[in-house]
Amino acid sequence: MTQPTTTPQDGATRPGDTPGxxxxxxxxxxxxxxxxxxxxxxxxxxxxxxxGLAFVTPTVVVVTVVVVLPILWTVLLAFQNARLxxxxxxxxxxxxxxxxxxxxxxxxxxxxxLWTTLLYxxxxxxxxxxxxxxxxxxxxxxxxxxxxxxxxxxxxxVAPVVAVAFVWEIALSPQFGVVNEWGAKLLxxxxxxxxxxxxxxxxxxxxxxxELPLALLTVIAFExxxxxxxxxxxxxxxxxxxxxxxxxxxKVDGAAPTQRFRHVLLPQLMPVVALLCxxxxxxxxxxxxxxxxxxxxxxGTDVVAVRVYDxxxxxxDVGAAAAQALVLAVILMVLLGLYFTFFGRKVQEES
Amino acid sequence: xxxxDQAQVRARVPFSRAQFEERLFGVLRWVVIAFLxxxxxxxxxxxxxxxxxxxxxxxxxxxxxxxxxxxxxxxxYEEVLRPTSEGGxxxxxxxxxxxxxxxxxxxLTLLAAIPGSYAVSRLRFFGGRHLSxxxxxxxxxxxxxxxxxxxxxxxxxxxxxxxxxxxxxxIAQTVPVSIYMLRNxxxxxxxxxxxAAALDGCSRLQTIRKVVLxxxxxxxxxxxxxxxxxxxxxxxxxxxFLAATPENWTVSLGLQQLANGIEVSKTVLMAGSVVLTVPVxxxFLAAxxxxxxxxxxxxxxx
Numbered sequence: 001m002t003q004p005t006t007t008p009q010d011g012a013t014r015p016g017d018t019p020g021x022x023x024x025x026x027x028x029x030x031x032x033x034x035x036x037x038x039x040x041x042x043x044x045x046x047x048x049x050x051x052g053l054a055f056v057t058p059t060v061v062v063v064t065v066v067v068v069l070p071i072l073w074t075v076l077l078a079f080q081n082a083r084l085x086x087x088x089x090x091x092x093x094x095x096x097x098x099x100x101x102x103x104x105x106x107x108x109x110x111x112x113x114l115w116t117t118l119l120y121x122x123x124x125x126x127x128x129x130x131x132x133x134x135x136x137x138x139x140x141x142x143x144x145x146x147x148x149x150x151x152x153x154x155x156x157x158v159a160p161v162v163a164v165a166f167v168w169e170i171a172l173s174p175q176f177g178v179v180n181e182w183g184a185k186l187l188x189x190x191x192x193x194x195x196x197x198x199x200x201x202x203x204x205x206x207x208x209x210x211e212l213p214l215a216l217l218t219v220i221a222f223e224x225x226x227x228x229x230x231x232x233x234x235x236x237x238x239x240x241x242x243x244x245x246x247x248x249x250x251k252v253d254g255a256a257p258t259q260r261f262r263h264v265l266l267p268q269l270m271p272v273v274a275l276l277c278x279x280x281x282x283x284x285x286x287x288x289x290x291x292x293x294x295x296x297x298x299x300g301t302d303v304v305a306v307r308v309y310d311x312x313x314x315x316x317d318v319g320a321a322a323a324q325a326l327v328l329a330v331i332l333m334v335l336l337g338l339y340f341t342f343f344g345r346k347v348q349e350e351s
Numbered sequence: 352x353x354x355x356d357q358a359q360v361r362a363r364v365p366f367s368r369a370q371f372e373e374r375l376f377g378v379l380r381w382v383v384i385a386f387l388x389x390x391x392x393x394x395x396x397x398x399x400x401x402x403x404x405x406x407x408x409x410x411x412x413x414x415x416x417x418x419x420x421x422x423x424x425x426x427x428y429e430e431v432l433r434p435t436s437e438g439g440x441x442x443x444x445x446x447x448x449x450x451x452x453x454x455x456x457x458x459l460t461l462l463a464a465i466p467g468s469y470a471v472s473r474l475r476f477f478g479g480r481h482l483s484x485x486x487x488x489x490x491x492x493x494x495x496x497x498x499x500x501x502x503x504x505x506x507x508x509x510x511x512x513x514x515x516x517x518x519x520x521x522i523a524q525t526v527p528v529s530i531y532m533l534r535n536x537x538x539x540x541x542x543x544x545x546x547a548a549a550l551d552g553c554s555r556l557q558t559i560r561k562v563v564l565x566x567x568x569x570x571x572x573x574x575x576x577x578x579x580x581x582x583x584x585x586x587x588x589x590x591x592f593l594a595a596t597p598e599n600w601t602v603s604l605g606l607q608q609l610a611n612g613i614e615v616s617k618t619v620l621m622a623g624s625v626v627l628t629v630p631v632x633x634x635f636l637a638a639x640x641x642x643x644x645x646x647x648x649x650x651x652x653x
Contacts, residue, residue: 059486059526073500155395159632162603170617170621178416279490309498318503328496
């Protein structure tokens with residue numbers, strides 16, 4: 001926001017209070033009697049304050065009902081022994097215990113799933129931003145058909161996840177997938193590769209053997225493909241706002257394209273890149289549907305969000321699901337807290 | 352600087368790094384563009400292709416990327432769209448459900464987001480800056496975290512399995528991005544216009560209704576379309592809330608259930624995918640400029 005910060009008015013209205021008169025209170029709203037050197041201005045500010053609170057109330061109420069209250073309730077549920085069947089008769093304050101958390105931390109696979117989540121998040125965040133950057137740089141200068149290419153490139157982001165996940169699933173299928181068929185034909189693959197159900201795939205490279213977490217890498221590739229348009233959009237918009245003169249000057253000085261990118265463009269792009277990193281990280285960390293649809297959480301892709309779903313629907317264990325979701329949210333907040341402590345300024349300005 | 356001058360500068364070094372890179376990236380650029388165009392278009396082409404092929408043709412030669420006129424069939428679409436009472440998959444009804452849920456989400460979200468984003472971008476009030484951060488903080492919480500309590504809440508209220516309930520739940524997903532988009536746009540409307548309206552005797556509500564909202568119409572459109580797309584593509588909440596009531600399934604959910612259920616041929620699955628994808632892609636292509644500008648406005652400030 002560009003407006004300067006105002007100091008809070010006399011503190012007559014606190015954020016929690018609902019403002020008395022409705023929106024658009026008349027010009028002679030109370031407040032004229034406030035003692036002050038310039039009562040006229042003060043009352044205008046007070047009126048603005050009041051109107052602001054009035055306008056923001058419906059939004060806050062809605063957000064509170066569909067977001068804040070549910071989150072608070074999750075916190076409560078996480079400390080209770082709540083099963084879906086008996087939740088109907090349960091009061092808000094049942095028996096409190098740390099049982100759910102003990103179960104979550106002690107359950108087999110929790111720590112690996114957390115590690116998987118982290119790998120998946122970092123991989124797909126970095127992948128989508130890098131590919132988006134490459135795309136933005138390639139499409140920066142106008143050419144015939146740029147609009148078409150640009151529109152095409154946004155398709156993965158726009159298309160419903162269920163549809164594209166199925167296309168990938170079928171294309172990668174070992175039985176009738178086009179990828180394996182062409183891999184055998186063009187690249188001479190001996191056996192079809194089960195991309196989405198191979199936990200680790202042995203590769204020999206320069207005489208050394210590697211174990212690749214193939215299913216996880218495939219899911220990361222899918223995320224990169226699906227979300228690079230998002231990064232591309234933001235980076236392209238920023239690139240087009242870079243003044244021409246800057247680059248022209250560097251060009252005249254004989255700077256090579258990589259040098260111009262490194263010293264002229266990149267500093268300009270950094271705030272957007274930082275913002276994208278935060279946004280994509282948050283979204284990927286909590287991602288459920290993409291992984292669930294592609295692998296169902298199997299073959300080394302069991303991210304925490306999918307586990308939450310499993311606890312909820314397979315075992316009807318609401319308490320454990322809530323505890324797990326809460327742990328996920330807390331870890332995310334800690335990571336973000338660390339990020340903002342060390343690199344904070346830029347992103348905050350940007351958002 | 353003219354072209355000739357530039358040539359002179361370059362001519363000083365016979366084959367400079369700059370010159371080499373200029374050429375390299377000149378070529379690479381086209382390679383990248385071609386690669387990206389293929390990577391994004393081929394999956395959609397593949398989807399379309401499989402949807403008009405008989406399943407035998409796919410199993411016989413999985414690598415073939417075209418369909419002969421002899422094989423071409425639309426029976427997959429017939430099966431997907433025919434009502435369940437007639438032995439089909441009933442996607443027409445699901446399309447209607449998806450449309451209802453999405454339009455409902457658009458209306459509800461806009462009603463909730465417009466006043467708030469106006470206030471946050473235009474008015475100085477106590478706590479305004481914190482609210483702005485609060486709306487963004489909503490992003491922090493995973494949909495799965497929200498899903499647990501909303502699931503329980505709706506089960507208690509008996510809204511489970513209803514499309515209205517689903518539209519309400521979608522607000523949680525769409526409010527942050529709507530506020531972000533609208534706020535950026537409201538911030539670009541000059542204060543002086545509102546002041547002029549106020550001088551003409553408009554109250555603040557009148558000013559908003561008669562001046563600000565008409566000016567913000569493109570942005571409202573963009574935000575509305577964006578909400579529609581999010582709601583149309585949504586899967587987790589639909590799965591959680593509607594799985595038990597097949598008559599209210601959205602297309603996303605129907606498609607996933609179709610894939611999970613008894614053996615359905617992959618070509619029918621692809622026809623369903625096309626049916627799910629086409630509306631939202633058409634909508635997007637029709638409003639591409641509007642949408643991308645709405646989303647990225649504010650990204651170009653440094």
